[in-house]
Amino acid sequence: MAIDIKQEIGVAKVEQRIVYESGNEMAAYAAHQINYHVMGYFPISPSTEVAQFLDLMKSNGQHDIVLIPADGEHGSAGICYGASTAGGRVFNATSANGYLYMLEQMPVQSGTRFPMVMNLVCRSVSGPLNIHGDHSDLYYALNTGWPIVMCRDPQAVYDMNIMALKLAEDPEVRLPVMVASDGYFTSHQKRRVQTFAHRADVQAFVGEKPQGFPDTLDRNNPITVGPYMNEPDYINNCYQQSMAMYNAEGVYDRIRQEYAELTGRDYPILELYRMEDAEVAVFLMNSASEIIKDVVDQLREKGIKAGSIAPNLIRPFPAKQIAEALANVKAITVGDRADSYGGHGGNMVNEIKAALFTNGNRDTLVISRIYGLGGKDFYAEDGHNLFQFAIDAMESGKVDVPFDYYGHTPGDPSKAPKRVLTPMKYEDLKTGLITVSPDENTGKLNVRIPPLRSLTKKPKRIAPGHGACPGCGIFSGLELFFKGIEGDIVSIFHTGCAMVVTTGYPYSAHKATYIHNLFQNGAATLSGVVEMFWERKRRGELDHLGLKDDFTFVMITGDGGMDIGMGPAIGAALRNHKMIILEYDNEGYMNTGAQLSYSTPMGHRTSTSNVGKHQGGKVFHHKDTAQIMAATHIPYVFTGSEAYPQDLVKKAAKAQWYAQHEGLVYGKILIACPLNWLSDDQEGSNIVGAAVDSCFFPLYEVEHGVTSITYNPEDKSKKIPLSDWLKTMGKTKHLTKPEYEGSLKSFETEVERRWNMLKAKHENAYL
Numbered sequence: 001m002a003i004d005i006k007q008e009i010g011v012a013k014v015e016q017r018i019v020y021e022s023g024n025e026m027a028a029y030a031a032h033q034i035n036y037h038v039m040g041y042f043p044i045s046p047s048t049e050v051a052q053f054l055d056l057m058k059s060n061g062q063h064d065i066v067l068i069p070a071d072g073e074h075g076s077a078g079i080c081y082g083a084s085t086a087g088g089r090v091f092n093a094t095s096a097n098g099y100l101y102m103l104e105q106m107p108v109q110s111g112t113r114f115p116m117v118m119n120l121v122c123r124s125v126s127g128p129l130n131i132h133g134d135h136s137d138l139y140y141a142l143n144t145g146w147p148i149v150m151c152r153d154p155q156a157v158y159d160m161n162i163m164a165l166k167l168a169e170d171p172e173v174r175l176p177v178m179v180a181s182d183g184y185f186t187s188h189q190k191r192r193v194q195t196f197a198h199r200a201d202v203q204a205f206v207g208e209k210p211q212g213f214p215d216t217l218d219r220n221n222p223i224t225v226g227p228y229m230n231e232p233d234y235i236n237n238c239y240q241q242s243m244a245m246y247n248a249e250g251v252y253d254r255i256r257q258e259y260a261e262l263t264g265r266d267y268p269i270l271e272l273y274r275m276e277d278a279e280v281a282v283f284l285m286n287s288a289s290e291i292i293k294d295v296v297d298q299l300r301e302k303g304i305k306a307g308s309i310a311p312n313l314i315r316p317f318p319a320k321q322i323a324e325a326l327a328n329v330k331a332i333t334v335g336d337r338a339d340s341y342g343g344h345g346g347n348m349v350n351e352i353k354a355a356l357f358t359n360g361n362r363d364t365l366v367i368s369r370i371y372g373l374g375g376k377d378f379y380a381e382d383g384h385n386l387f388q389f390a391i392d393a394m395e396s397g398k399v400d401v402p403f404d405y406y407g408h409t410p411g412d413p414s415k416a417p418k419r420v421l422t423p424m425k426y427e428d429l430k431t432g433l434i435t436v437s438p439d440e441n442t443g444k445l446n447v448r449i450p451p452l453r454s455l456t457k458k459p460k461r462i463a464p465g466h467g468a469c470p471g472c473g474i475f476s477g478l479e480l481f482f483k484g485i486e487g488d489i490v491s492i493f494h495t496g497c498a499m500v501v502t503t504g505y506p507y508s509a510h511k512a513t514y515i516h517n518l519f520q521n522g523a524a525t526l527s528g529v530v531e532m533f534w535e536r537k538r539r540g541e542l543d544h545l546g547l548k549d550d551f552t553f554v555m556i557t558g559d560g561g562m563d564i565g566m567g568p569a570i571g572a573a574l575r576n577h578k579m580i581i582l583e584y585d586n587e588g589y590m591n592t593g594a595q596l597s598y599s600t601p602m603g604h605r606t607s608t609s610n611v612g613k614h615q616g617g618k619v620f621h622h623k624d625t626a627q628i629m630a631a632t633h634i635p636y637v638f639t640g641s642e643a644y645p646q647d648l649v650k651k652a653a654k655a656q657w658y659a660q661h662e663g664l665v666y667g668k669i670l671i672a673c674p675l676n677w678l679s680d681d682q683e684g685s686n687i688v689g690a691a692v693d694s695c696f697f698p699l700y701e702v703e704h705g706v707t708s709i710t711y712n713p714e715d716k717s718k719k720i721p722l723s724d725w726l727k728t729m730g731k732t733k734h735l736t737k738p739e740y741e742g743s744l745k746s747f748e749t750e751v752e753r754r755w756n757m758l759k760a761k762h763e764n765a766y767l
Contacts, residue, residue: 040079059612132375278307471681484652643689678730
């Protein structure tokens, strides 16, 4: 192990305690001891747990941090930036494409010099989609102006999070700081960790925030944040920011020495292991840098003078220290866990080469290898192979292959993906059993559907055998909707449960053409497909394909996709593309572990709206997406439920007609998620049916702006109390307890208010 617990306990000047926790838990633990003012966040694996742990502690009254769930990572970055200008301490955590989504905010924060701390739990950047750990997101951060500290294990995550705030707020630095750890290696791996036993000792080390920082809440000193700048002011601002970044190296060195004296744990800028007389070396970052130490010991036993280098700080880049460490090294292999495509090596190897050149070292041979992408495990055997590259170069005096990937495998043409599903025939899809025709008098559509049993012969558009959880309502709901769609479709799926469980490479459960794009941009992506179809058709470029009908274009979203994806969805609606947006609403971000989404109802328990003595589930009401989309004045909006199958199939048929003839359609179906609703697997249809009968999820349509309730439980004498629906799910049973009476009453009042508004719209075509 890198940490000697007994030695630390012996030399520490503050009382410490031992815990057994993961990197994500330790990031949250450090944040709660610091007691930040605000955390803006949005869930993305593998960093999501940081917010989850903080919310759980919040529900138990362990800290005062205001946790603000954003509508996406770009929004979370805006929340954090705004909060940091207002004089308090700010915290965040993200990963991968979530970081890229907030990327344009990162130079804004550093360029205006407002401190905060953000944990980047490093993960592969899509696409294709991969949620495991490498450094491809970290390398995008290198040019954003944030000092970056590195964490090799959960102990370092805890310690670096405490030191990072002190570094960010130092007057010589005054920059936001990033704490980087490896996703699913460090983030989820539980290790023995030493922590401060008392929060007061953490806060004494960090100290009060220094005086004199800009503060938008200072009534007596109004300021302008982020003005427009011309030359030469802009270059001068950048110069000052650059100097602050280089100051961070010396400040960090001072802080880490103070921390070492206090705790017995030291994090020098460069972690040098047996480098005093090394002839060959390997440079690795974070979790892999611990494994390589064992390899060094094994090579030393064989008489090979091996050593390893791992940085604890990569921004500012410790160029001089690296050059000094390599002064007598004959060959080094630099392992980059991300590629700088086309740059003949990853970022670290090219910066190391520049450091050697700048400091006059023309002798050390440098080998570049890209390794561990997509979370590929790194073992001692791999470390031996990386050292062998350096040993071979040292012995031959030259580098035969300066740059290559390590750990990739050659392709085998015989194992290329083959079609295992027979494409659906147009004749099987276009049954003619469903008829849709406009009513000349009302302007609405008349739909006739046969008994549902006669539609069972239509082939399933998604093959059986997917990996969804038992009782998942996504696919029963989607297949029921698709029963009302005639002919060929092209679909796009947002990232989410429906996407993940149907497309595990090299297989796909989709029998029709399928596209994936990220949470936030499905609507824009499909609108591009739609417009390309119509333009190529106009030009006659599709005639050879023998299309018998126009495609129906369908976007499937869910798992909170209409939060982060709301903006592009509204944009597509305002442009009125001929397409369908279908949202399966499972009331949370279920694909990342059941965090609250804006469609989560008030009082419901999720992993970021926990239930405790200080919090009773989600604290604000659910978003009415159908009404939001209706306000864009698209031709057709509907809600549906598999508990009322004829209603849903009719609406699907209407949706197809409008999407082919007039413009954009939005539909929302409530689907069960037994795993995260804490309900019985077989009860999904009954539970969503109860949601309809309680008027929480009313069934209606908005056709050319006119609202019609398509099922009224009051007219059928089937309306049930909202509490009857809540009792069917473990996530809401707490609402029936006296201590949460206020939340239940507020929820009931809001549901009844929305139901009465809907009835008013049903009765008046002008509402």
